[in-house]
Amino acid sequence: MNYLKSHITLILSLISILISIFMFRTFDNILKLYEQNIVNNYSIVVVSDSIINNLDIPQIKKIEKIDIKEQISALQQKYPNINFKNIKLPYFYNLKLNYLPSPNELKNLKNSLLNKPFIKRVLTHSTSQTKIYNLLMLLKSITKTFMFITAILGTLLIIKQLEVWKLLHSERMYIMELFGAPFWIKGAALFKIAIIDSFIAIIITLGLIYFITNSIIFESIINELNINFKINYLQEFGILFIVSFAISLISSIIVVMSKK
Structure with a gap:
């Protein structure tokens, strides 16, 4: 049961990071299109x-x-x-x-x-233009801050969880170290866990993204903003795939190479 909870913790941490990155990118693109729409009409x-x-x-x-x-x-x-x-x-x-x-x-x-x-x-028309500009800058700052906070906290949680798994496999890793095994063989168990959970997190995240972006609420917001916004799901998958595996592998390397 604890083993399953550990996997869920890592997967949820990755999902929160991936969702925050996607929302930041999506919101940033929407703001750029909306800003261009304002420029065209201003x-x-x-x-x-x-x-x-x-x-x-x-x-x-x-x-x-x-x-x-x-x-x-x-x-x-x-x-x-x-x-x-x-x-x-x-x-x-x-x-x-x-x-x-x-x-x-x-x-x-x-x-x-x-x-x-x-x-x-x-x-x-400086009064209305200033209000619009300040609002757009505020929204950009909020989304960027939220993404960084979520990414940092999620990564720290992933590292802590991997450290727990390192303790569970510490005896085997110690024996491998005595025989001079390189760190990528010594930490094979952690790398395997991180990669599997990364893949699961990506699948769940893509499902959530597809559900959110095809919801009536999301479509109504885009229509209200009067912008032509389309999501390239293949591109988003590629970006999230790279980010997810990079975070997992880097976190695993940090944990394996640490002396705790």
Whole structure:
């Protein structure tokens, strides 16, 4: 019974690490897609006295002229006594950016635009943009911190469990050491246990991942964010496979080579 509990402890530790890594990668990819979606829909409005073709500012990806014919027609109907055709109106432009700028970057960008003599006004919607940016950065920090904490605690738990198994096989390992056996033969029992449990952990983790990513809740969240997010299960399997076996083997080597 204790032997079975030991296996379950190691498997659950690996699963928690693999799940945290997968969730971090998935959440990071979702945030990147959502951030790009925000960038595509976000723009800075500038009012200029002259036509703008190029601003020589690296953050600006695209310059789009705003057609104000409808607004002029509405004003003409509202004020029929004024001939707006004889009034020289400024030019309005939407500036599309390459990425979502930080509040400081946005402030510097606004100042750079206002330094242009022909630009009279800049609308950055900085309040809403700052809130979105800070929220995205907070979510990234939380997921990264959670992944590292889970990985560290899980790895320490795996090492402790392998040390218990080392004590159970200590007599056989001691005899092998007396005969000059290399460490990979001396610790063959631990390596075998670690590899088997790693394989079991990967299978269970992939099952959980498939269940989570195909759930109604997960799909509804993706639809609400309005992003095109697809999971490459083969790629995720490869990454988790490498991580799982690397953690198990490295933990086993540390335990076998330790003098406790």
